[in-house]
Structures are given as C-alpha cells and as structure tokens.
Amino acid sequence: MAGRRRRFDREEVLDLITRAFWRAGYDATSVADLTRLTGVNPPSLYAAFGDKKALFAEVVERYLRTYGAFAGLALREEPTARAAVERILREAATAYTDPARPRGCLLLSVPELVAHRRAAIDAVEAKIRADVASGVLPATTEAHGLAVFVGATVRGMSGLARDGATREELGHVARAALTAWPAPVP
Numbered sequence: 001m002a003g004r005r006r007r008f009d010r011e012e013v014l015d016l017i018t019r020a021f022w023r024a025g026y027d028a029t030s031v032a033d034l035t036r037l038t039g040v041n042p043p044s045l046y047a048a049f050g051d052k053k054a055l056f057a058e059v060v061e062r063y064l065r066t067y068g069a070f071a072g073l074a075l076r077e078e079p080t081a082r083a084a085v086e087r088i089l090r091e092a093a094t095a096y097t098d099p100a101r102p103r104g105c106l107l108l109s110v111p112e113l114v115a116h117r118r119a120a121i122d123a124v125e126a127k128i129r130a131d132v133a134s135g136v137l138p139a140t141t142e143a144h145g146l147a148v149f150v151g152a153t154v155r156g157m158s159g160l161a162r163d164g165a166t167r168e169e170l171g172h173v174a175r176a177a178l179t180a181w182p183a184p185v186p
Contacts, residue, residue, distance in 0.1 A: 010048060013038045017049075018059045018067075022102040025110050026056055060113065063106045070095060071120060071154075080136055081127040082181050085150050089174035092154055096161035097170060104162035108155045121151040141182050153177040 016038050020029050031052055035042050049055040064072070070091040078084035096104050107113050107120070125147035131137040157170045 008038070008040055008044070008048075013040055013048070014058065014062055017055065018062055018106070019102055021056060021059050021110070022063070022104075022106040026112055056112075060107070060116065064116075067095065067101065068105065068107060072123070075123050075127050080184075081124070081131045082178075082184070084127055085124065085181070086174075086178055088150075088154065089157070089177060090171070092157050093167050093170035093174055096158055097165070097167040103164075104158035105154070108158040109162065117151065117155075120154075121147045124150050135185050137182055138185055146180075146182070149177070149180065 017034055020034060020037055024033075031042060031045065034040075034055075035045055038045070040048070045055075049058060071088045074084045074087040074091065078087055092105070095101075107116050125143050128137065128141065128143040128146055132139060132141050132143060153173065157165075157173055160170060160173065
C-alpha cells in the first residue's frame with residue numbers, strides 16, 4: 001500500500017523554516033511558530049522532518065547548499081587564498097544585505113553552530129597554508145591567525161548587516177580587511 005502523499009511542497013516549507021530560524025535563532029523559534037508560519041500541522045511537520053533538532057540540522061544543511069554556499073565555492077574555485085577571501089567578503093556584503101532574505105548569516109547568528117564556524121576558519125586556513133607551501137605567500141605568514149581574522153571579519157559583517165548596515169558599508173569593511181593581507185612573494 002502506497003504511503004499518503006504530503007499536501008505541501010517540502011522544499012517550500014523547508015525554505016520558510018530556514019528563514020524563521022535565520023531570523024530568530026534556534027531557541028527563539030518554537031515548533032508552534034513553525035506550524036503557524038507554514039500552515040503544516042504538527043504531526044505532518046514531525047512526519048516530514050522529525051523533531052526540532054533534526055529539522056534544524058536539515059535547515060543548516062540546506063542553508064550551506066543554498067544561501068551560504070558562496071564561501072565554499074570561492075574556496076574551491078579561486079586560485080589563491082586572497083582571491084577566495086576577497087570573493088567571500090564581496091559576496092558576503094551582497095548576500096547579508098539582500099532585501100529578499102533575512103539579514104546576516106544563519107551560521108553566524110546561532111550559537112549552536114560553533115562547529116560549522118570553526119570548520120569555515122579551518123577551510124580558509126588550509127587555503128592559506130596551500131599558498132604558503134606553493135610560494136604564493138611568504139613562509140612567515142601566520143596562516144591560523146590570518147584565517148581567524150577572516151572569520152572575525154565575516155562574523156562582524158553579518159552582525160553589522162543584522163543591525164542594518166548597507167551593502168556599501170559592508171564593502172568598506174571588506175576592502176579595509178584586505179589591506180591586512182600579506183603581500184605575495186614576488
């Protein structure tokens with residue numbers, strides 16, 4: 001016997017839920033809030049997504065594939081760490097102030113996601129270390145410290161966006177941060 005077909009678009013509902021967690025955070029978003037927002041009754045919501053913790057894990061995975069994908073793409077596609085970081089900062093300024101979505105970054109606004117934030121810093125550090133190893137950056141480059149600085153900059157940009165900063169203001173932050181980048185090896 002075939003299972004009953006859901007009466008809602010799962011991806012559409014998941015996007016609404018993603019935006020709710022993004023705006024208010026994990027703790028401040030209740031299942032009652034999510035059912036009211038989506039119009040999906042609690043049994044159907046639980047059947048489709050599991051409990052709140054499982055739902056939030058799916059939200060984070062979806063966010064990383066969609067709204068937050070730009071950072072990972074930059075690290076994979078750009079030839080150098082500086083080019084990747086410049087692209088991340090530029091795209092963050094645009095994404096974090098996009099009027100069509102919540103401001104800032106979901107991963108940076110929810111305390112429970114510290115492991116994801118550390119992983120992002122580790123990915124930037126690995127890209128910097130690769131540039132040091134290949135001779136693009138000086139051997140004296142402090143890869144970990146520079147990656148933490150990049151993480152702090154991105155986190156600050158997210159906070160500023162949540163507080164109402166404009167794309168142009170975040171662009172100023174991005175350009176200023178890049179002045180701290182070590183000069184490439186000639």
